[in-house]
Amino acid sequence: MRGIRGAITIKNDTEAEIFAAVRWMVTEMCRHNGVKPDDIGACILSATEDITAAYPATGARQIPGFDWVPLFDTRQVAVEGGIPLCIRALLLVDTDKAPNEIRHVYLNEAANLRPDWMKRK
Incomplete structure (x- = not known):
């Protein structure tokens, strides 16, 4: 088992932006690593205190195949x-x-959180 990290920022604290950002980030995490939903043991999502419009996990739940992925905010x-x-x-x-x-x-x-990892693309 391995951990794959991801992070994204949004411009506005709205449900639509939160959901779109989470779907994009998690989909890219899976795509770059050849991961399918069945390969995922758990997905843990965290948000800064200024994000209050929606649960990020609800956005991840909208990704095809994520029906049975355990999600935690x-x-x-x-x-x-x-x-x-x-x-x-x-x-x-x-x-x-x-x-x-x-x-x-x-x-x-x-x-900007991990410029060292961004150089490895």
Whole structure:
């Protein structure tokens, strides 16, 4: 089992933006790593305190094949100077890939969280 990380920012705290952002981020995490929903043991999603319009997991539930993927929402730790309007994800997946073969996905302003990983594309 391996963990795949992802993060994305939104411009506005609306249900539509939250759902679209989560669908894009999680779909890209799966696509870049050759992961199918049946490979996923769990998907943990966190949101900064300024995201209140919807549960991010509801957006992930809209992805085809995610009917049976266990999803969990949580709140990110509020850190001074942190990136606002940010949703993070951790997919726990069954894969034979080595840790250095995993491709983590950071979109929009969240790319600033892990510039070291973004260089490996």
